[in-house]
Amino acid sequence: xxxxxxxxxxxxxxxxxxxxxxxxxLLLLGSFVGFPAPPTFLAVELLPFMEKELQMLNKRxxxxxxxxxxxxxxxxxx
Amino acid sequence: xxxxxFTGKGGVGKSTMSAAAAWQLSQKxxxxxxxxxxxxxxxxxxxxxxxxxxxxxxxxxxxxxxNLQKLAKEYLQREINVLTDTYxxxxxxxxxxxxxxxxYSPGIEEYALLTSIEETIHNETGYDYIVFDTPPxxxxxxxxxxxxxxxxxxxxxxxxxQKILEKRYTxxxxxxxxxxxKKAREITLEYDERDDDVLNRLQKLRANYxxxxxxxxxxxxxxxxxxxxxxxxxxESERLIEGLKDLHLPLRLLINNKVTTDTMSMANDVERRxxxxxxxxxxxxxxxxxxxxxxxxxxxxxxxxxxxASELLKQxx
Numbered sequence: 014x015x016x017x018x019x020x021x022x023x024x025x026x027x028x029x030x031x032x033x034x035x036x037x038x039l040l041l042l043g044s045f046v047g048f049p050a051p052p053t054f055l056a057v058e059l060l061p062f063m064e065k066e067l068q069m070l071n072k073r074x075x076x077x078x079x080x081x082x083x084x085x086x087x088x089x090x091x
Numbered sequence: 092x093x094x095x096x097f098t099g100k101g102g103v104g105k106s107t108m109s110a111a112a113a114w115q116l117s118q119k120x121x122x123x124x125x126x127x128x129x130x131x132x133x134x135x136x137x138x139x140x141x142x143x144x145x146x147x148x149x150x151x152x153x154x155x156x157x158n159l160q161k162l163a164k165e166y167l168q169r170e171i172n173v174l175t176d177t178y179x180x181x182x183x184x185x186x187x188x189x190x191x192x193x194x195y196s197p198g199i200e201e202y203a204l205l206t207s208i209e210e211t212i213h214n215e216t217g218y219d220y221i222v223f224d225t226p227p228x229x230x231x232x233x234x235x236x237x238x239x240x241x242x243x244x245x246x247x248x249x250x251x252x253q254k255i256l257e258k259r260y261t262x263x264x265x266x267x268x269x270x271x272x273k274k275a276r277e278i279t280l281e282y283d284e285r286d287d288d289v290l291n292r293l294q295k296l297r298a299n300y301x302x303x304x305x306x307x308x309x310x311x312x313x314x315x316x317x318x319x320x321x322x323x324x325x326x327e328s329e330r331l332i333e334g335l336k337d338l339h340l341p342l343r344l345l346i347n348n349k350v351t352t353d354t355m356s357m358a359n360d361v362e363r364r365x366x367x368x369x370x371x372x373x374x375x376x377x378x379x380x381x382x383x384x385x386x387x388x389x390x391x392x393x394x395x396x397x398x399x400a401s402e403l404l405k406q407x408x
Contacts (some may be wrong), residue, residue, distance in 0.1 A: 033255045054198060057167070058170065
């Protein structure tokens with residue numbers, strides 16, 4: 014199968030994974046945006062390994078003003 | 092090894108009672124007594140100046156006061172080191188010292204306290220008894236609740252994390268491709284549970300807390316509640332008993348401290364109510380020592396007539 018095809022097939026799962034990563038980061042570091050947070054030290058304890066999740070959190074925050082575009086992107090509508 | 096906690100409202104005589112118990116136990120075995128209270132007065136009871144290294148009082152009794160602030164600082168320093176290590180590139184921009192703001196994170200003190208208890212239990216294996224003089228009710232309940240609360244959180248986080256790894260595995264399988272193609276992708280995702288740092292750390296933490304909870308709820312741990320014959324002490328003790336029940340922690344002895352002939356009827360009343368409230372946990376009575384009342388210089392405040400140690404040991408059988 015062609016490389017692009019495979020990427021296409023994986024796309025939806027990638028979106029799902031990114032959402033989960035976002036949720037994970039949000040649960041752990043939610044105190045930054047006013048969510049009830051787990052014991053602070055858990056966040057501190059895991060912070061060193063959370064680079065990717067933090068980037069995801071950031072990206073979500075940036076995109077949240079344009080949800081329509083985000084959805085179209087997810088569903089592959091050009 | 093037996094572990095004993097002395098809890099109660101501020102000023103009821105936790106330090107004196109724990110010191111007395113430690114002194115009596117040291118006639119039977121090796122004892123380490125540790126004060127976790129930020130407002131230390133264990134040293135006053137033994138007429139010594141204590142710090143966070145152990146001090147020998149007698150052949151079988153060692154004393155120590157925990158410095159909570161120093162402990163919190165050390166813990167955070169360790170974490171900050173890992174952080175600055177991971178984000179090394181920030182050093183070139185001189186931004187790494189911004190992580191030091193973590194010092195002021197709330198909840199760190201309880202965690203540091205719990206860590207120190209855990210370390211003590213694991214490292215000080217040469218003792219027959221470890222006695223903890225705890226801070227007042229609020230903080231004590233908070234740090235005793237910490238392992239359970241944390242395990243709940245960790246379990247949820249582990250679940251999500253495993254799901255993420257599952258997805259990553261699927262993605263990797265679909266993408267497949269040759270080694271060159273894999274290399275061309277900018278980020279490689281860890282999908283194996285053993286490779287994921289976050290999951291590993293979570294699981295390690297979980298195992299830690301699980302073992303601590305097992306020790307705290309176990310047969311070798313006892314919590315003694317100290318109270319005075321007055322209404323405020325009764326109310327707070329009720330709350331503490333309730334809290335300990337919720338946490339499944341073994342309350343094994345109630346100590347009615349500072350009883351005098353004037354307060355006898357109140358003492359009876361408070362004892363009756365607490366006994367009913369706590370499923371008839373045994374109660375013992377300690378009379379107000381004339382040394383404490385008159386402030387005799389150089390008096391051995393830890394040397395009281397009542398035998399707390401035997402009573403506690405009876406409950407630990």
